[in-house]
Every structure is written in structure tokens, then in C-alpha cells.
């Protein structure tokens with residue numbers, strides 16, 4: 001099942017599946033500040049893409065130190081179908097009073113900006129921060145979609161922003177949220 005929404009020249013697409021299998025120009029990794037791999041989607045991306053991704057992460061780490069939450073960097077996609085991996089760090093959920101929403105908006109925006117700067121046309125996102133980092137899924141879905149919609153209104157260079165939801169419940173929450181955020185025709 002697929003759901004889509006077109007804004008400007010950008011298609012926002014929801015699919016249920018595995019982000020490591022996506023053939024978009026870039027896929028986004030929900031990394032941690034150490035950039036040294038981890039569980040969840042991070043582990044899956046490094047396993048599927050092979051060791052060159054980690055080597056590049058290590059070099060970035062040597063150059064800039066830890067990657068703060070809300071920022072993004074780009075590496076090769078290694079063996080992945082996607083040519084690039086954009087590594088961003090989402091916020092850890094602490095109850096909602098520690099700028100978690102602003103940080104999550106920033107993680108999406110910085111990733112989208114990096115894709116545009118690189119001249120990429122398509123990008124896939126996982127549901128950043130909604131696994132080990134504990135961000136409530138409904139709120140995270142609203143931020144993911146609203147931030148992408150806002151970005152597409154201001155910049156028409158991306159053809160597709162894809163949201164890849166691993167399980168059917170997450171897909172359903174994103175689909176409901178997309179319907180809520182879609183302006184309804186008058187009448």
C-alpha cells in the first residue's frame with residue numbers, strides 16, 4: 001500500500017518496507033552522535049552497505065568530533081542501491097520539554113538541505129527517533145511530514161521524499177497524519 005501527496009514539484013510518498021532496500025539517491029540513517037553504528041536502522045544500514053560507510057563515518061568523526069543532535073552529514077552508500085547515506089541524529093525523548101521537537105525538525109531539515117546541496121533528486125527517511133530514542137510516534141510523524149511539506153513549498157529541487165515505515169502500525173500512523181495535514185477541497 002502506498003500513499004502520496006504532491007507539493008510544488010515534490011512527491012511525498014509513504015511506503016511500508018526496509019529502508020536499506022530503497023533505490024532513492026540517498027537514504028537517511030537515524031544515527032547516534034558517535035557515528036560508530038548501533039542497533040535498529042543504523043545497524044541495518046551498515047550491515048547492508050558494508051564497511052566503507054563506517055570508514056567514512058570514522059573520518060568525519062576525526063574531523064568534526066561528535067555529531068550534535070539535529071545536524072546531518074553525508075557518506076557513500078557503499079553496496080546499497082542508494083548512492084549516499086545521510087546520517088542525522090534525532091533527539092532522545094525526555095518528555096517534550098528539552099527542545100525535542102525543534103531538534104527533530106532540524107534533523108529532517110538539515111538532511112533535506114544536504115540532499116539539495118549535493119544535487120540529489122530523491123531521499124528516503126526512516127521514522128527518526130521513534131525506536132530506541134523513544135519519541136512518541138504520532139508526534140514524530142507530524143513533525144516528519146509537516147517539515148517535509150514545508151521544505152517542498154520553499155524548494156522544488158527534490159522530486160521525491162519517501163518515508164519508509166518498517167511496520168504496519170507506523171505506516172498507519174503516518175497515513176492518518178498525512179490525511180490530517182492535507183488541505184481538504186472546499187465544498
Ligand code: ADP
Pocket residue numbers: 017018019020030031039040041042044090126127128129130131132133134135164165166167170
Ligand atoms: P532511533 O534511535 O532514532 O529511535 P531506531 O533505529 O531505534 O532509531 O528506530 C527508528 C525507526 O526505524 C523505528 O521506527 C524502527 O522501527 C525503524 N526501523 C528499524 N529498522 C528499519 C529498517 N531496516 N528500515 C526502516 N525502518 C527501520
